[in-house]
Amino acid sequence: MKTALPRLPERYVRRPRLVVAMEAAAPGHVTLVCAPAGYGKTLLLAEWASRHPDSTAWMSLDADDNDDRRFWSAVLTALASCPAVPQDSAVHRLAVPARPSGDTPFLAAVVDAVDLLPGPVHLVLDDVHELTAADPLRGLAGLVRDRPPGLHLVLGSRSDPPLALGRMRLSGEVHEIRAGALRFSVPEAAEMLAGIDVVLRPDQLRLLVEQTEGWAAGLRLAALSLREADDPDGFLADFAGNSRAISDYLVDEILARLPLERLDLLRAVSVCDPLSASLAAALSGRPDAGEVLDSLEHDTSLVLSSGQGRTWYRMHPLLRSHLLADLRRRRPDVVLDLHRRAADWYDAQGQPVPALAQARQARDHHRVDLLLRENSVSLIADGAHRAVREAMDGLGGRYVDQDPWLSLVAALVDVETGALAAADVHLDRADDVWPAEPTADLTALRVLVHARRVSLAGDPRAMVQVTEDLDATFDGQPELAVIGELDRALALLTVDRRREAQAVAEAATQRARLGGQAYLVARGLTVLAAAESARGDYRRMVTLAEEADGLVPGTDWLATAGAVLSSILRAYGALLRAEPAVCLDLLDPALAFGELQDEPLSAVDPTTRGLRGAALVDLGRVVEGLDELRRARTQTADQPRMAATSALLALLEYPAAALAGRPEAARTALDWAEHSLGDAGDVVLLRARRLTAMGRHGAAAEALRPLIDGTTPVLQPWVVVEAHVLDCHLALLAERREHARASLHRALASSDDMDVLRPLAFGPAEVADLLTSLLGSFDAREPVARRALHARFTLGADDRRTGLTGRERAVLDLLPSQRSFGEIATELTVSHSTVKTHVRAIYGKLGATSRRDAVDRARNRGLFSSGTS
Template sequence: MTFVPDVKIAIPSIPPEFVVRSELRASLEAARAAEVVLVCAPAGHGKTLLLADWARTSTSADTAWVALDRDDNDPRRLWASVVASVLACAPVPSTSRLHQPPVWRADAQPEFLAELVDALGALPRPIRLVLDDVHELVDADALHGLQILSRNRCPGVQLVLSSRFDPPLSLPRLRLAGRLHEVRAAQLRFSRSEAEALLEGAGLHLEPAEVDLLHRRTGGWAAGLRLAASGAAAASDPDAFLDRFSGDERSVADYLVGEVLSGFPDDVQEFLRLISISEPVPTGLAAELSGRQDAGCLLDRLEHDTALVSSGGRHRDSYRIQQLLRAYLRADLNRHGVERAAELHRVAARWWADRLEPVPALEHAAQGQDLDLLTDLLHRFAVPLIAAGNHGPLRRALATAGAQAVGSDPWLALTSALAHLEAGELITARGDLARARRSWPAHDPAGLAVLRAVAEQFSAAVDTPIASVPVDPVVAAVVTENRELPVEPELEALAHLSRGTAGLGREDLATARAEFEAALHLSRDEGFDYLMMQSLVLLAVVAGSAGDVRTMRTMSGEARAAAAEHGWTDSSWSSAATAMLAYAALMRTETSAAERLAVEALGLSSTASSPQLWSVLRGVHGAAVFDAGGRAAGLAELQQTRAEFGDRPADAQPVAALAMLEFRAALLLGHSTAARTVRGWLADRSGETAELMVMQAWTDAAGGRPEHARSVLRPVLHDGVGAVLAHTLVDAWLLEASLAVAHGDRPAARSALQGALGVAEPLDALRPFLHAGSGVRELLVHQLGTFGAFDGFAEHALTAGRRGAQQRHAMLSERELTVLGLLPSMLSLDEIADDLTVSVNTVKSHVRSIYTKLGVSSRRLAVLTAHEHGLLTTSLRQV
C-alpha cells in the first residue's frame, strides 16, 4: 500500500492575519447542489486559504483534502491519497470497501474508479473532496481518472478543484448541465476594504490614499498586497518603498518569474513582453508588435486560462495585462535592450496614428526616441487635441519634443501657447507666441495664421480689454475675412472663434453672435467638445452684452455642464461661465446661489490667472454677503476687491458692475465719502456714462437734493445717454419713481415704475427693487394688478430677497391669513366682517394680532410687509 503523509491530506491551517472573504464563503456554501466546484485563478489569488476557510467553517459536509504535487502524476499515488483523505475526514463504516486496500488496483483504473465512486456514494454523510493545485496533474492517465470522477454522478459527494488554469475536463458540458459552480480570478481579487484589512493584519497602517494606490497597482491581487506589506515592513523607509512598489521590485519579480511566468512556454513569455509596452493593447496592435497572426486567439486563451489578461472595449477585442505583471514585463523588455523597446513604441505610435487615435499615438511616439516622428504627429494631431480638450497629452508630447524643436517651428510654438493658456500658464504661453513670431515663414498657410490669431487674441484677453487687443497684420488678415477659411474643420471652428472675438471687441454683437454660433454648430457636428464649451461661453458673453440675460444664463449653464462632464471645471472658461451665472443669480436675488457659485469659482486656480474674472467673482460674492445681511462685511469685501484690482485694464462691463455694486452698498450704509471714491474710480476709467449719472443722482437724493437728482437722471431716461450695464436703466427708473413719490407726483411715479418693470422683466433684474426703498415698494403694492404683462414680474419684485417668509407664515393662523388677504382691498373692517360672517370685533382682534406678529402699526405697512415676505400673493387676494 502506498504511504500517504498526514500533511498531504490535512486541511491547511488559517494564519492569524487571514481576511475572511464573507461573500465568497457564502457563495461556496450556497453552491452545495453543484456536483463540481472549480476555483481557478493564477498563483497568489488566495485559492487555497479560501477553500481551507470554507472547509473549517462549513457544517454542511465533511471535507476530504488532498494537496496535489508532481508526484501525483502517478495514478497509484494519486488515488491512494484520495482514499486516505476520505478515510481521515469522517467515520467510514467498517463495511465500506474503502477499508479493503487490496481491492484498489491502479493498473485496473476504470474498474478501480467505478468501485471508488460506488464506495463514496455509500458514505453515510455528505463529503466534499477538495483537490488543491490540480494544475500539477499533467499525466494522461491521472487526468483521465479525474475526468471519470468528474463525469460520474456520485450522490452525496461534491468534487472541489483548485487550479491555476482550467483542467482538461468537460467543463462546457458540466456548465451546460448546471452541475458546475465556478469562482474565477475576478471574484478572488480583493476589494478595497478587504485590501485594507489585509494590510492592517500584516501590521501596515496606511493612509486611505496609500491604500487606494496599492489596491490600484496590485489590482486586488492578494500576493501582491502581501509582498507590498512584507517589503514595507523590512524597508528602512516604508513610504519610499511603497511609492516605488511595482512589478520590478525584487520580491515581486521573483514571485512573478517563479510562480507565474515559469509556467508559460518561452514564446508566450516573449509575446507578453512585447505587448507590455501598450496599455491597453488591441488585438491588431498585439499582432503588429509580436508578428503573430494568432495574437487575438492567444490573448483570449490567456484570459480564459490564467486571468492574467482581461478583455474590454465594445467588442472585447482590447486587453490589459495585470498591472504588476506588466510593470515587470516592461522592465524586463528594457533589460533586453532600450532600443528594442523604443522601436516597439514607434510601431505602436504609427499603428494608433493610422487609426486616428492621437493620444496613444503621441504617448508612444514620445517614448519612441524619434523626434521626426513625434514632430510629424504633433503637426497632424495638436489642433484636434486642443479642439477636443486633451491638453495634458499635448503638453507632455511638446515637452518631450523639447524647447529647441518648439522654438524653431511656429506650428509647434502656437499649439504650445494654446495648451499653456488653457493651463493658466500665461508667461509660458506668451514666450511661445514670441518664438512663433520670430520663426514665422514668409508665406504662411491659412491654418497657421488662424492658430496665431486665436493664440494672440486669447493671450491678450486674459488681462486686456477685448476692444484693446492689439491686432498684428497676420491676425487682421484672419479676423477681417481677407483669408479663406481652412478646410480642416477644427481650424475652421477656431477661425470662427477668432472672428467672433474680433467682432466682440468692435462691439459688433451681430457678427460676434453669428461667428460664435457657426463655431458652436461645427464643434457639435465634429465632436470638438472643448471648442463647443468655449463657443457657449462666448455666446453667453454676447448675450450678456446685449442685455439678453436669459440666453446668457442658458448658454453659461450648458457650458458649465459640458465642463463638468469632461472634467474641465478648473478651466478659465468654466470659471467665466460660473461668474456669469453667479452675477445673474445676484440680479435675481438668489443670494445663496450667487454666493455659492462665486465661492466655487474662486477656489479654482484658473481664476487667479485672470484678474478681471477674479474681480467679478469677488464683487458678486461681496454683494451677495451684503444682500444676505452681512452689510459691513459685504461692503468691506467690495472695497478690497476694487483696491486689489487697482488700475488694471479691463472691459467696461465688469468695471461698471463692480463700481455700481460697491457704490450702492456704500450709499445704503451712509458712507458718502466711500461712495464718492468709487465714483471717482469709475470716472477715471470711463467716459460720461449712465452709471456715473445714476451714481450722482443717488448721491443728490441721499443728500436732500431731489430736484437736482431728477435733472441728473433726465439725460439717462429721455436723452439716450448710453448705459454700460443693461440694468442701470432699471436703477434710473426706480430712482425716478422714488423721487416722484416723495414729491407727491403719483402719476409720474406710476409711469416711472412701469418703465422700470418694462426694462427689468426681460433682464430678470430683481435686485434693483430690493434696494429701491419703501416708497417704491408701497407703490408696487397699490398698483399691483395694473401692470398688465408685467404683473407677474411685479409680484416677484415685491418679494425679492425676502427672508423668513415660512416662519412668518407659520406665525399667522389660517383665519389671520384670510383677514390679511382682504386688507389690500378697499373694504372697511365692517365690510370684511360681513364678508367673513363674523363680528367686527373679531376682525379687529385678528387685525391687532396681525400687526403684532408682523411688527407694524398700520394697515398700509401690514400690506407692504406681507408682500415683502411672500404672505400676500395674487391668489391670496382673490380668496
C-alpha cells in the same frame, strides 16, 4: 442583466457595519459609495439591496450608457422591474425621446411618475464612473437635483461623479461611504481568508491588513499565494518589505502559473492600457492576440474586457505595473520599440493624442515632431491642450525654440490656457528664428497667435485692430479660421458692436459644429453668451454658458480661458438672480484658474473680482466685499478696459460703499464712473442715487427721467430695472402712490424679461413694502414678485441694507429720547460734531429726512435695541 440585482458569492463576507452605514441615509438623501477599483463597492450595494428586494431598482452602468437614450431606457427598465412599481404606473408607459437629457418635458414626466408611486423606491446606479458623455451626465445631475422625496438615489463609483457635491454636502443632502470605510478590518479579513481555507495567527493577520491597508483586492491576491505557502511567516516578512516587493512577490506567484507564450504576450501589451485586440496583435506580433486575451479573462480574471462588444481589454494594474517594470529592467530597447509600434497603430487609427503619448515614451523626437506638425492645430481646436503641451515638453525647450512653427504652437497652447508670460516667451523665440521666406501656413499661424494674445490683454482698440483682417488669413485652414472668427467676435463685443459680433460668432460656431470640434463649439457658445449679456438676455446668457460647459466635460475644458469666461457669465447670472452663494461657487473655476498659470489671469481680472465682491456684500460680508470691489476698480487704472466692465464695477461698488457707511468711497466710485463713462445711463442712475441719499428727492427724480423714458443708452441693461425701482422709491417718498405702482409694475416686467431679481431683492424697504401689499395683483408677473420677496427674506436684505455701524446704532437708540445732540454726545463720550456725522449717515442709510422720520423708519424695521423707547 444590467438591471438585475447581482447575486452574492457563496463565501461572501457580510459586512453589517457598512449595511448599518448605508441605512443611516436620511429620507431624501443621495447615497454615494465611492472608492477605487477593488474595494468591494458592488458587493456592498448588492448586500444592502438584498435587504430591500421589493423596493430596489438596480442598474449596472457600462460605457454603452454614454448613449443618452440607452442610459434612460435602462433607468426606466430598472424602475419598471422594481416590485414597488405597480403595473399601472406611468413608468411603464414613458417613451424615451431622441435626446432625453435635453428634453425637459420627458425629465419632468420621469420625476412625476416616480413621485406618484405608492411607496419609496431605492434606485441603485452602479459604476457611475462609466458615464463620461455630457448628455447622460446632465440627465443624471437633473435627476439628482429634481428627485422626488420618495426616490432614494444610491450611486456607486470609482470617482466623484460631476455633481454639485460641495453644495449638497453643505445642505446635508448627500450621505457618503468612501474608501476608508470600505477597507477590511482585521476580523473581516480573517473571515475572507478563512473562506478560502487560509488561517493566520493574529499577528500575521494584522501585518497583512496593515500592508494592504484593508484593500479587498490586495487581500484576495495575497490569499491566493498564502493558500499554498509553506512558510507564511517568510511570505509575510518579504511581503511587508516595501510596496515594490509586495507587487513583485504577488505578481510573480501568479505569473509563475502562466504558460510562457501567454506571459510573453502580456509583457508586450503592458505598454498600453487599455488596448484592443488589433493593438495587442500589433504589439505582440500575434494575430490571435485577441483570443489569448479572451481566454486570460475567462481563466484568470487578470484581464477584463469592456466597451461596446467588449473589444477593449485592461490588465489588473498591479499585474501591468510589474510586467512593464520587469520589461524595462530587462529589455529597455524592447520597451522603446513597443511604444513606437503603439504610436504607429494609433496614428493609423486617426488617434493623434495616444499616438503622441506613445511616441514621446518611445523618445522618438522625430516622430513626435511629425505628429505635431500634422495634428497640433486640430488638437488645439479639439481642446487637447494638455496632450500638445506634454508632447512639447518631451521634445525639450531647446528643440522647440529652434523651430518657429513649434514655438508658435506652444504659444497658442499657452494663450488658450492662460499662461500669458510663457506665451510671450514663445512668441519671442518664434521671432528670433523666423525664416526669410515663411510659408503661408506659418504666417497665418503667427497672425492668429498674436491676435489671441492681444484678445486676452484687455485693450479694446488693439483687439479690434488685430482681428480686422483675420477672415482672409486662414484660407484652407478651417480650424484656424474658426478660432480667428471667435476672436473677432469678442473684439467686436468690446467696442459695443454686438449685432455684428453675434453674427460672426454664430457663423463660427456653426462651422465648428459641422467640423465636429466640440471645444470650438463650446468656445463659440461662451462668446454668444457674452453677446446675450450685452443684449440684456441674462437667462439666455446662462443657458448658453451651461451648454458650453456640458459639451467638453473634464479638466481639458476647465483649464482654458473659455471655461473661465463661462464661469464668470454663469456667476454674473446668479448674482443678478439674487443668488450670491451660487455666484461664489460658480466663480471658483475662474479664481482657481489663475493659481495654475505662470501668469495668474483670473487673479488680475477685475470682472471676476468685482462679482466676488458684490456677492460677499449681498451675503452680509460688506466690508470684505467692498474691499474686493475697490481693488477691482483700481486694477483698471492702468489697463484699457471695456466701458461695460467699468460700468459694472461702478454699479456694484457705489451701493456697497453707501451700505457700508462710506460716503467718501461712494463718491470716489461715482467720480471714476463719470470720468470713465461720461453721461451714460449707468452714470445717470448713480447720480440719481446720490441725490436721493442727500435728501434731494425732486432733483433725483428729474435726473432719473432720461433713464425712465429710455432716451439715454445704458451699458449694463439691468440698469433699467434699478431705475424703475428707484423711481418707485422716489414716488413713494413724494406720496405719489399711483406713480409708484406704475414704476413697480415696470420694474417687475423688466426683471421677469431679463431674469434679474437683485434690484428688487435688495431695494429700498418702502418698495418692498409696496410689493408685499400688492401681491396677488400682478397677474403674469406674480411669480417674479414672489421670487424677489423670497430672496429678500432669505438673504435678510432689510437688516443688511440698513448697514449701520455699531456706533451709529448707539446713536440711533438715543434718537427717540428728548436728548439734544450735545447730550447724546456727552452720554456716548464723543464730540458733538461726531454725533452730527453719525446722524447724517443714519438719515442716508434709512432714507430719512428728519429725526422723527428716522425714528419712525427704524421702529418699523425693528432696528432699535431691546428696551429703547
